[in-house]
Amino acid sequence: MPRDDPKDLHPDGMIVIRDLFKSFGENRVLQGLNLDVKRGEDMVVIGRSGSGKSVLIKCIIGLIKPDRGSIYINGEDIVPFKEKNLNEMRKKFGMLFQFGALFDSMPVWENVGFGLKQHTELKNDEIRDIVKEKLKMVGLDGVDDLMPSELSGGMKKRVSLARAIAMEPEILLYDEPTTGLDPIMADVINELIIRLREKLKVTSIAITHDMVSAYKIANRIAMLYQGKIIEVGTPDEIRNSNNDVVQQFIQGRSEGPITRGK
Amino acid sequence: MRKLFVLKTIGFFEEAGRIVILFVNTLIWTFRPPLNLKNIVLQMEYVGINSFFVVFIMSIFIGMVFALQSFSGFQKFHAEAFVGTIVALAMVRELGPVFSGLMVSGRVGAAMAAELGTMKVTEQIDALNTLATNPIKYLVVPRFLASLFVMPILIIFSDIVGIIGGYLVSVYILDQNSEVYKKRTWDYMELEDIYIGLIKACVFGVIIAIVSCHQGFHTMGGAEGVGKATTRAVVQSSLLILISNYFITALLF
């Protein structure tokens, strides 16, 4: 079967994933996953805990090598990439980790400025200025010299977000941006993600099982189930989907095809 | 039972292979500029400051007890005068390097494994990768170079302290003649003994850094995993130190 050029399939496809497979031993996590993310859109991937959302996002940024399949970023398949090309590619990305993953041996400003320090010739003063500006964007002020251990969970997440946007990436990946936060803080983060998309024009993929957040930030929502994307659509389309699996998940019912299947 | 044994053997070689690969990669990254001097100095400080005090206490008591023991042994042949010689040779050739190596693996190796292990389970190592920074370059190379440079200093320090310990016991407790003791210490000491001590120091330094970082990188599953990785780092590096010590001695003397 000749492989289609992803550019032909989706001229504005920023991230195009085809036939992605990944297993850990007997545990088949991704089983032929397809997904298209358009330039400038915010795609939210929903799915149950353990369905492979984090694995998917880690494949996209090259932290996990898939067993099979292709991931085209700007039309280029990154799956066969070696370390050197991966690192070039990663400079276009920013990633927000579920628990922040801040470097706990460094103060906040060094965390946020880490990429700048490693990949630019900027002096510390200049880096500090940029860091200040990024921290302001995520609504933080005066925390530059604190250590990560001195921050609350929500603050950590925002600092991590500031670190993700410090290099002005084209693509942002959010791993559960709102999980574990109080509803107000969750909404602050949601607003922030929307503002980043509008201001910085980034393309983003967010994974979450927080439906409130999904409806709010998504241009489109994709549901991951049994290793595949079973449905993609706008929040309204998803809300009115006639797929029972999707309905069970978004309504959070314990009775339905997901739980019956197991 | 047989199957378990086979699995264990395969696991052992797999792990040994991974350690060798990490070592080779570390060497490659060490020679790829730029070197992060700040991190290297930080790690040297850490390896050194963490260790000098304990190595001091350890070495002085080793020297002291060794002087006591060899004195009571040598007395039987009326060879008390050679206590200084035997203490110095034993310290420089074996006791200084081996005990310091074990002590540093317990203190510094454990800390390295715990630190990298925590970074692994809290996704900080993934975060490094996403920031287009190679974890071997950023984390292992500074630790590797720091142990490589600090271990010889530490071991010379240990040798000297141990010899002083032996001297103190011999002269002030066993009433030996101070001048004779000093002379006996120097007369039989050869430059080669010191070289070999230093070679051991470097090898042990490499073992501690690479084994501990390897365990850190392969930590899985939360705080418990970090604990296990730390234990394994200390056990593996201690055993490797003792084994490689034998072979260095056998090959070079």
Ligand SMILES: Nc1ncnc2c1ncn2[C@@H]1O[C@H](COP(=O)(O)OP(=O)(O)OP(=O)(O)O)[C@@H](O)[C@H]1O
């Ligand atoms: N590095 C790994 N090694 C082995 N198994 C893994 C690894 N990473 C993930 N898995 C397995 O893959 C499956 C999917 O994990 P993943 O973290 O992607 O779930 P998730 O959808 O992100 O769940 P959550 O919403 O709870 O974060 C799980 O069964 C997990 O055990």
Ligand SMILES: [Mg+2]
């Ligand atoms: Mg996850």
